[in-house]
Amino acid sequence: MPRLPTPWSKKRGQRSLGNPYAGVAGEVAFSASAFLAGVFGLSLVLISHWAPQQVPAQVSTEALSTNLSSWVIGTVSLAAIVIGATRLGFRLIHLSASDEFRSVIATRAGAIEMMAPGHGGHGGDGESDVAPLPNVPKGRAITESPGEHLAYRLPMVSGDSGLIGPALLALFWNTAWIILLAVVVSGFWIGKPRWILTFLLVPFAFIGKWSFQFSLSQLRQRLGVGATVVEINEHPLQPGGSYDLFVSQAGRLRLKRLVIRLVCEEETFYRQGTDVRVERHEAFSQILCRERDVEVDPQAPWEQQLGLEIPENVMHSFAGTHNAIRWKIVVKGESRPWPSFCRNYPVVVHPPGLPPSRNPR
């Protein structure tokens, strides 16, 4: 029995089941229908506004009579036109070009953008002594700040949760709770008590207390742990190279354990349904320093000079659109009385065999 063609196709890993053009045909048909429906709806709205006598008799005059309904139908129609046209154009471009051809077009477009003034595509800004390295992060921000002991002070990318989010949550939640409390009190005051709202205030108060305590602990951690300074004598790094590292931990705390590591991390983004997920994997980890029971005093911060050796034949830093390989120095401390902290200091590793970059300091 001959099978009827289906307007969809299934994906099983790298291969597709069914006719590969079936899904495309279905999507094109849907996009074209959305576009045409949008054009029809918008035309009706425009005709009813500019030439009401031209509206067909089949269309209810009430549907387009009010100003609000005209706006609603017009907006929906416009959205349908934009979505339909965009999806249609996108799908037709994909039909007429292979993956490789699209990549070439995107690269050429990027090259034209880089040649435009303001992008510094072909300018002598001190990087001309290094051969261009496609898909290797430049790491300009890493060498922006000079160090006190060594050439560069590495910028920190905190692995801890932020402070602004919990603080805003606590502020807005407790403000809302106070307003609700005022409503309840006013109800009792005028003799019309709102009992449901009164009972709801109790669990709401617990949430408010928790959000306040959480934001306070984040603030205490930020203020109490103190700054971690990591400095390096050279950047970018190369496989097989030896470097000096200076680490300083300020604050008033007693660290139960302090670990400093060199880490190479694989990072990948992928779509799962409508979500974009990220997965990280530590491909390489080297412990540079591990100490127990470290006392840190505001007058005497913990300081240590370390040696850092990048192994030979390791992968260089890489940054693609969905995949990346990142190198970083990780400082992790388990402290008392503050919560534990983990701070990351990204570095860039170049492939071996390149001439060392000129030190701007």
Next chain:
Amino acid sequence: MCEQGGVYRAGESLKASWRISRVAIEDLQGLEISVLWHTEGKGDEDLHVHHFQRINEQRLREIGIDSEQELQCVLPVTPLSYHGQIVRLAWCVRLRLFLSDGREVLSEHPFYLVSEQYQHPCEASGESPEAESQITKSEPDQSVSTRAKQTRSVLASLGR
């Protein structure tokens, strides 16, 4: 390809020759040949074409498909081939044939791009965060020969 083992050093010149057999020229609408890298693994694919050549139907009839055609380009310094746990970076020469009936046939010939100093592509093995990881070296010849067999099988299926 000019290197038997399929291992090229960064910045080196890549020379390859290609030929299409067992397909009538009337069945071909065009072809694209590219030197590219792409990622494999859990994440969405990144793809970047380093060298691209498109030959349309008219040009194909002019040059013919029976004789060997040359492909030459200078490879970039990065990104180097990499075989990680969740990210793999692979280089290849890809030939895409467009047939008159709308079908496309893809043929890939992978190769390794390695640094100027080291002959082997790097491969990281995951260890516990508290322990030092080991960087091992893979044997490129076996993998490349396996993929080359797949390429030959694709070409063979094209001929049927």
